[in-house]
Amino acid sequence: MSQVNKLQYLSKTIFSLCILATVMLYLGCSKSETPTAVPAQTNTTAPEGNESSNVSQLEAPPKKSESQSHELPVITFGNDAPSTSSANGEMKSGEKQNETFEADKRADVVIAALKDLQILLGTWRGITQKNFDGSKALDETNWVWDFKTNPKQPALVMSSEASPYYRNASMTFIPESEQYQLQLTDDEGQTSTLIGVFTSEIKDEPGDDDKPQRSYKLEFTEKEPEDKTKRLVFNQQNNNRYLLEVYEQRGGNDRFFRVDTVSTQREGTSMALIDEGYGERTCIISGGLGTITVSYQGKSYYVCCTGCKAAFEEEPERWIARFEEQSKSMN
Template sequence: MLCPHQIAYTQRGVLNGQEKIDGHFQGVGMRNYSASWICAAFLALIGGCGRSEVATPGPVSAVPLPQSSAKQSSDAGEGAGSKPQSKRRTLAPVEVDSGSPAGSVVVKSPAEQLNSVREALKPFQILLGRWNGLSQKAVSDHPEWAYDWVTDPQFPRLKVTSEKLPYLREGRLAYLPDSDQFELKVIDAEGVQRIMRGTFIEPIRDVAGDGKKLQRTYKLQLTEQRTESAADPSGEQWRITLNQQENNRYILEIDRKRGNGPFSRVDTVHTQREGTSFALSETDYGDKTCIISQGLGTISVSYQGQSFMVCCSGCKAAFDDDPQKWIAKWEEKKKMQK
């Protein structure tokens, strides 16, 4: 049996102690002696070639094969002894017709996002102002709604505050453009915050009422979002429905459920607007348009001799914080309308 070194020498063409290199035989001399010594050591290491378990030999230093021999070896490896390689298929990306190139994400600019949020909150401008509330449990309250432009100018919200209502001492109503939902963050009398999300279960309708004034109605239902980390230990889940009856009246419906049971009514708060009516008009509000929300302005503000109208305390706070910004936006809006 030939050892690996003997095989290598045989492949190189060793004849009677001479090695054939580039067509000429040259004496191998000490090479055969060294090869025999390495082969003997190799056989001693693996315990003989006759064993069934053969260790993998380490790399052998040998003279590189001539090109003709290497080519023959390569050709033999590509012959019947090797499996044919299948051609790799290339899959082209699938394009989805969404109005933009496949894989691209449409990102709104800050101005576009602000505009979408403002448009979504416009139907709720009917809530701006102070209200008289009376709950089914005989709790008298005076909730007040106002815009919040100060906390995050790029993400305005409607803020409601209550002095006595146990379920809602403070709330912030926001629009979420990514999910096309509304979010109400509520803090109750015990300081517990609940995050509620939802959308309209009855769409917005403006219908003619007494005196031919348009009266707004809708139902916005918001359900508490529950996670394992934020779930109420009692297993309760809350739901608030904002039921706008007309311009000057809305009902706040508070529901609750335990476990997997159904929602049941906890309380109902009937509210009537205090003071000036915010009745809608078929036209714009003219000189009474709020410089910030474009709702009906009821509060006068001024800057450098110019007077403007705002609709609520929240818009007044935003104007006082940066009047130049809001005046510039107002002037730009009027130019676009011409």
Template sequence: MSHNRIREISWHFAGFLIVVSPLVLGCANETAPPHEPRQPSAEASRPGATSTDDPEEGGTSESTASAEAVPEIPKISISNSSPSAQPAVAAEGKGEQDPAEQRRELLAAMMPVQVMLGQWRGTTQRDVGDFKALDEPTWIWDFQTHRNQPAMVLTSEGSPYFREIRLSYDTESDRFLMTLTDPEGAVRKFEGAFSSEPEEFQGDDQRMHVRYKLQLTQTDAESNRDQWQVTFNQQENNRYLLELAKRRGSNYQRFDTVATQRQGTSFAKSDTEYGERECII
């Protein structure tokens, strides 16, 4: 090969290097740096903050994030304990009571008077017209009308004094509550307590019986002379007296007593309060 041919090849190779070298160096300098994951901002990492990132837009502007941030709800404390453990509003009286616990307390307080549940036969001491009034009242539990305030309900179609009596218990005031609806539809409200505490005793039938006196006074009378007082005088499991009185001055005067005997039982007992003997079959 001639000297001139070698020189020509050398010049061509040198020119090729001059053209290619800048391209190779440029590509090397423009290589993308390693991917670094985007760090969440301090606002986005706050508990309760709402993320507004849209994967299709690749991020959210600061104005959008601040506009949709959820403000913290202030906590109100009603005691020295942890704020989050207390309700926002303080209850009155004994405090807001759990309904289930309230029902348990109510039923426990009314346990002694449950002896009145069932069907009865009542006879007035006083004549109504030419004869003593007879009725057949029935006591039942009502758990449906007021679910958190169960009541024992006495109904009668023949009583001259009532068509319905509802007896319940207020766990806040520790008092019995009663409403009496008379034959004309008028309603009287009462409250009261035991004037003689419940006690068990052994009866002539060698069984255990319960006796007590539950006295309730009307709270909504229009005048003192119209104020009633009702007493359930439980004498034994199968007999109680419904004593009705009206206010006279500072005392109450009884205007009738309904001797009530459980249906299916019989008795012949002297009522010393009235000095006469009654026999109901």
């Protein structure tokens, strides 16, 4: 066999082997198992006899019940406090603490604004200039703090059985409008609201005994109801005397006319101001002159009136903590 014929024979042999290898490779792949698609819906009910059903092992995650989804917290942003409310509107402990903190802050603002007016605290006897049923009316009132009616809105309150102008009065300060407010209730239970401004600023000047004497004029004008318009002016003369001036608006005129003046004199302990403070006799709640002793866990404190006494007895730890915090900030 010539050399050329040998090369041709070798080439044909190699080519035949390649064809054979390709055919065998193709036949081997065709015998492998081809994956089948999982149907969209499968019958998950097991057949009788506890035989396993032919279902895919890739199961969908279980659906959450409605009760589980409702327990998810509602997360809010823009507040330093953690999430405190749930989707069903229930108030969590953090939210309650935050609300209590805000209420205490508001109460502190009101107390600070009324502190300059607590010269009114105590028992007073008044006599009208105007005659009623042929004689002047005598009036006895007792001003105290009120922390119970609305803890967020402390007030100076008093009641009178003989005043011809009111049965109850509540004086407070509204932080939002930065105005004083006076609410009066008459003998028929009707309530009127008056807004107050200082027409003469608070002054503390030495009296005949060289002790500071407080004076001011605080004018309250009726805003509700609109069909009645009256004005009351607290004209504080000194620590132990004030005039309650009564004005009325007549004939749709903007002018007010004075119709009476109630001259009021303090009875009992004077709330005389002391430049250096009241020392250990400082009221733990209002900061005024303490006239009543209260105690908690063996320690005694002073309060200035029955209203502060009631507030202390209801929440002693709150007021003690507040007083100690204020004392630290002053030192």
